[in-house]
Every structure is written in C-alpha cells, then in structure tokens.
Amino acid sequence: MTSNHAVLHLVSQLASTAYDSRSLMAETVRLLQRERPHYHWVGFYMLEGDVLVLAPFVGKPTEHVRIPLSQGICGAAASTGETVVIDDVTADPRYLACSLETRSEIVVPIRRDGRVVGELDLDSDVPAAFTADDRALLEQVAEIIGAKL
C-alpha cells in the first residue's frame, strides 16, 4: 500500500497544479479512492450559510446533496469543527444513510484562515474502516486543500 507520506505528496502536487479548487477537489477524491480502495465513497461538502452542499465526489450518488449544519454526521463535524469517526453507522442516531452497504464513516472539517468552510466525508462498506492512520492522512489532506481554497 502506498504510504500516507506518498499519498500526501501526490495531493500536494495536485494542489500546486490543479486548474481551480473544483478540479482540485475532483482529482483528490479520485486519488484517495485509487490509493485506498476501502474508501467506497469519498466526497466534499462545502458550507454555504448554514447548509453543507455536495461538491465533487466518487461513489454512488447520494440523496444528501444539501445537509443543514444541525443534521447528520456531516453537520456534527462542521458545527463542532472536530473530526468525527463512526465505527458502526447503524449505532449512531445522527447518521444519514447514503448507501445501504455503508458500515463506517469519517468526516474531517476543512478550514480556511481558521474558519470551517467545508469538509471531507468518507464512507466504507467495512466496519470500523477508519483507523488513526486514516484519520491522520485525511486531516492532512484537509489541511492541504483548505490552504488552496
């Protein structure tokens, strides 16, 4: 498996060459799924007022294209500014289902100049798929992307 370090290097390269923030997001979700195949759904949500709006993603289409800050795991991560890791989505009443196969989820806030402007959301069909190592990787990805928005 490609190391976190190598994946971060690839993301940094995308950040310095991408045409705009939209294409940076689109290329980043593709890269993450290619490098970590157990990331079954990878997408960005960007904050518009108090609603999270779906941005580039890979995986099955989701009905959750607009999520109020007060709802879902996505809303919890953006409103607290903290990464949320859910090992078993069926056990969390906040969870908004995107696919019936999903078993675990991580949502990482993205900051620009210290303020939350969006988030990186990942689902896996594998229970407890997101380890401390995944979290470290994804928080650094969010930092690289946030600096480019």
Ligand code: SME
């Ligand atoms: N599961 C998220 C909703 C987004 S879909 O997973 C793509 C949530 O509970 O906020």
